[in-house]
Amino acid sequence: EAGVTQFPSHSVIEKGQTVTLRCDPISGHDNLYWYRRVMGKEIKFLLHFVKESKQDESGMPNNRFLAERTGGTYSTLKVQPAELEDSGVYFCASSQEVRVVTEAFFGQGTRLTVV
Amino acid sequence: DQQVKQNSPSLSVQEGRISILNCDYTNSMFDYFLWYKKYPAExxxxxxxxxxxxDKNEDGxxxxxxxxxxxxxxxxIVPSQPGxxxxxxxxxxxxxxxxxxGPGTRLSVLP
Structure with missing residues (x-):
């Protein structure tokens, strides 16, 4: 069974440009999370989808970030326009919770560098 | 305000010995706790x-x-291995x- 996949693995863009990150969760997982790790520090929560609905977007830094999850399957995270401080590694994770909490499985991450 | 804290940024242990990594939390609503391991670029x-x-869960x-x-x-982690x-x-x-x-703890197991 395929794990969580993210595309691209690396992206280098100039300040002011737009970048779209994609995440394909594990098939059947209703929960999809986006996290970001900046400067090798802690993994910070951005957004949580349950199917196609945004359950919690309290971690989104500002309105330059837009996340969508079409039909409750894959998700995209768009940064427009990108700023230097947006550089970091963006992780996507998915999980399936049916009455009990379970672990989340992470993708390999997308390393975003804004220059 | 950090809800999950790992106060040791790094830890070095000799191969074969025990590694103990600690974590503290503040939110009493948490009812499930996990440990993740991360290698570079993964x-x-x-x-x-x-x-x-x-109060205890064991896996190998x-x-x-x-x-x-x-x-x-x-x-x-007992016994600790370089991997x-x-x-x-x-x-x-x-x-x-x-x-x-939490912010993570870097474990180095020395051969």
């Missing part, structure tokens, strides 16, 4: 978890202990909520 990999109704060389009254958990060298993240959550991660 995503975090799930290692072991524990529900708040338990890995054991997680939970002390709810102290809001503290620890991960024990265990990685960054270890403690995480916590409540049902239906997002995972909250």
């Amino acid at each position: 995503g975090p990999t799930f290692l072991i978890s524990i529900s708040s109704i338990k 060389r890995f054991t997680v202990f939970l002390n709810k009254s102290a809001k503290h958990l620890s991960l024990h 265990d060298s990685a960054v270890y993240f403690c995480a916590a959550k409540g049902y239906g909520q997002n995972f909250v991660f």
Whole structure:
């Protein structure tokens, strides 16, 4: 069974440009999370989808970030326009919770560098 | 305000000895705790978890202990192996909520 996949693995863009990150969760997982790790520090929560609905977007830094999850399957995270401080590694994770909490499985991450 | 804390940024242990990684949390609503291991250029990999109704969970060389009254958990690795060298993240959550991660502890197992 395929794990969580993210595309691209690396992206280098100039300040002011737009970048779209994609995440394909594990098939059947209703929960999809986006996290970001900046400067090798802690993994910070951005957004949580349950199917196609945004359950919690309290971690989104500002309105330059837009996340969508079409039909409750894959998700995209768009940064427009990108700023230097947006550089970091963006992780996507998915999980399936049916009455009990379970672990989340992470993708390999997308390393975003804004220059 | 960090809800999940890992106060040791790094830890070095001799191969074959025990590694103990610690984690403290502040939110009493957390009822599920996890440890993830992360190698460079990879995503975090799930290692072991524990529900708040338990105080110990063991899986091979890995054991997680939970002390709810102290809001503290620890991960024990026995015996430690060089391949265990990685960054270890403690995480916590409540049902239906997002995972909250600590800042990580870099473990180095010396041969």
